[in-house]
Amino acid sequence: MAASFVISAPASGVGKTTLTLALARAWRNRGLNVQCFKSGPDYIDPAFHAAATGRASVNVDSWAMDRSTIAHLVSRAADADVVLAEGSMGLFDGVATRGVSGTGATADIAEMLGWPVVLVIDPSGQAQTAAAIAAGLRDYRAGVRLAGVVLNRVASPRHEDLVRRALNEAGIKVFGALPRHAEISLPKRHLGLVQAEEQAEIGKLIDEAARFVAEHVDLDAVLHAAGKWSPQAAANGLNVTPPGQRIALARDAAFSFIYPHMLEAWRATGAEIVPFSPLADETPDASADVCWLPGGYPELHAGKLAANTRFRSSLRAFAETRPVHGECGGYMVLGAGLTDADGISHEMAGLLGLETSFAKRRMHLGYRLAALAAPMPGHRPGARLRGHEFHYSTILAQPDTPLAVVHDATGAVIAETGSRRGHATGTFFHLIAEDR
Template identity: 90%
Template sequence: MPAGLVISAPASGVGKTTLTLALARAWRNRGLNVQCFKSGPDYIDPAFHAAATGRASVNVDSWAMDRGTIAHLVGRGTDADVVLAEGSMGLFDGVAARGVSGTGATADIAEMLGWPVLLVIDPSGQAQTAAAIAAGLRDYRAGVRLAGVVLNRVASQRHEDLVRRALNDAGIAVFGALPRHAEISLPKRHLGLVQAEEQAEIDKLIDEAARFVAEHVDLDEVLRSAASWSPQPAANGMNVTPPGQRIALARDAAFSFIYPHMLEAWRAAGAEISIFSPLADEAPDASADVCWLPGGYPELHAGKIAANARFRGGLRAFADTRPVHGECGGYMVLGTALTDADGIRHEMTGLLGLETSFAKRRMHLGYRLAALAAPMPGHQVGARLRGHEFHYSTIVAQPDTPLAVVHDATGAVIAETGSRRGQATGTFFHLIAEDR
């Protein structure tokens, strides 16, 4: 029977991902099968999970998904020995208004699955106060159970002793304390971690993190703190209609932000996926019946994309007769032009009139609920789509027919409506699920 555990923290940037990867690899090195999940809308961390465990990881999201979908997705952990769900932001951080089955908080998943929470606490700049924070998180919500704490970035043995004593006095187990160790820091950029597939040394980094954590954390005690978990059969699977029978999917360093569960759902529904690389100047497969451009980092490769005539011409020819859809970065590439952070304007494919700029960055972040005013691949007019938007681009022009009426998680209408022109459509949000 698998043992389930949620890895969370009081805030972002404390070390959840590093600890998750280290525990997963350390237990895998001991011969255990480890399954990871990511709570919340993050399309980067699952690839790191897969690198650490050798098993595909997917997102579970209480704002966008119902309980049946979450049960279906976590069911893949049935044959594992250990199941780890890595949280996002702080343990109770979600949106103000409830979504399908919760607010998107990691605590929703912990309570729903009955898994205890392993807290990562960074006591930098404090000592006994760290225990007060941990105790507050333990007592904040009755249905969420705390397994214990791992301290990260402790400054000295004296510092560790002060924090440990306070946590012990509060009745909170301390499974270990990690000194500062730069060698296991994961590199970052403006949308989060540098992607796993871009890091040639990722396997060595995870191995070093596993060695370091095994040296400082009682892995046996952590494992004993996890809850025995008997997955409940899901009444239904993913409610996802593939955008086509044969999908040409852009996939490279500029186009990689797509949720793994979406690709799995497309394949499970019988769709075939044909990969092509715009950065390698490849055009979409001529035998495909739809083309999909995910988000990613087109702003870091805008000059190359603009110069790749075979890709641009092939995509335009494809769109003459078949649907093309772009999400976020893919949407920007379907537009007329993209201005990079240096203020250089690059021509894009021109399938849509959208023009965006990174010269003056502005963060757009949050859940999105879109009611389609026009069809897009896989979804008809009136469909209600749930997704998440995260980018730093500014809209210079968005002249085409709006694709949807889009609301944020509070119900407020937002300006990023998406666009439609001919066979081309695009959205700034990344699709997570469709309302049933």
């Protein structure tokens, strides 16, 4: 049975990812097999988890996935000694309207799987109040068990003592306290952390974080407080249909946002994935029967993509006879033009009439439920797809036939309908699952 728990916090930006990576590497350095998961719709953190553990990490999401799908995904931890699920936002933060098995809150996963919570608390600008916050989170929902807390960014020994005393009086275990340590801060950009694959020194950074956390956190006490978990048999596997048998997948620094469980599900059905790099002016495999452009950071590479005429012309030729689909950034590249942050317009593939601007920034964030009005690769008309949208680009023009009727988590219709023209389709949301 594996020692299992959830890493969460009262809010975003408190240090969940750094602590998760540090604990994972520290226990791996002890010779333990560590399996990580990510609660919620985040396509960046799982790559960091894999870098820390040497094992692939996947997302589990209570809004988009049913219990059987989640059980199937976590069963990969059957041979692990330690299981860590990193939360999103604050412990109880989710959407107002329940989805398939919950609201998307980290607490849903903790309660569903029976994994206790290790809470990361940043007591900057407070002292005893940190204990009141931790106690409130402990008592808010009966089915969620708090194992204890790790304090992060403690200002001084006196500050630590004040917070520790208050937490002890509240009956909350303190596993350790981390003083401020700028050297283990992970670089960020507008959609979150800079991707693991873009950081040449990521291994050294995780090693330093592991050393630092092992010095200040009682790792044995954390393991002792963890839940003892073994996977339950899932009635069904993933409900995912691959977009084709042989899939040409854009994969580089501009196209890297795709959920790992989707790729695994495609492969599990026997589909072949053939990656290519648009940034290197490569072309989709000529023998592929579908081309898929995931999201990423095309706005940071718009000039290079526009200059790579071999890539763009081959994509147009591919779309004459076979389907091409783009998600978010991939959708933008399938469009007519992309305006970067400096206001410079760049010609894109032109398979769709979509025009977007990163110069006119506005955040689009949230779960999406789409009812397809037309087919897209792997999905029939009428299919209900669950996904998540997160970008800062503004639509200047979306003239093509809408691909779907898209609602947010409250049921409100949104303008980002996706588009279709000929064999080309695109959406602003990243696909997580199809309703069973």
